[in-house]
Amino acid sequence: MRPECAFFLLAAASMLGCSRGHDVRPAQTDVLLRVCQAASLDFYEERGTHPQSLRDLQEFVAQTDWARPELLTPHSYEYGTRMLLSGVDAWDRPIELRQLSGLGRPLAWASAGEDGEFGTRDDREYVIMGTYVSDSDE
Secondary structure: OOHHHHHHHHHHHHHHOOOOOOOOHHHHHHHHHHHHHHHHHHHHHHHOOOOOOHHHHHHHHHHOOOOOOOOOOHHHHHHHHHHHHHOEOOOOOEOEEEEOOOOOOOEEEEEOOOOOOOOOOOOEEEEOOOOOOOHHHO
16 A cells, blocks of 8 residues: 555544544654655755744745645645644644754654653654755764
């Protein structure tokens, strides 16, 4: 199954209350972070720089005629965009633009997950492609 189809099915199931006791918040948050990732790439293409904050991305989406990328289903686009404009994940906690550790130290849209603490196993992160920082840029 294509990833965009899986996200659509999970989001639709949660909206219809068909989760059968499963916590759908991780999937809902993944939809949000995928929308942030896609909007960040469009932000870069239009402005020549990456967003530096959630507010930058929210303003870009609200002020431009941001079109749905092909990799997102219409439902994922609409649902994720509403969540992006609210600025919170499915646990009702703020999402963040974070510099990850490791090779290249990429930027990523991140949620602290269910426990609300970054640096734990339930964190959710979507890297913004092309945001790697060389070690000499510190």
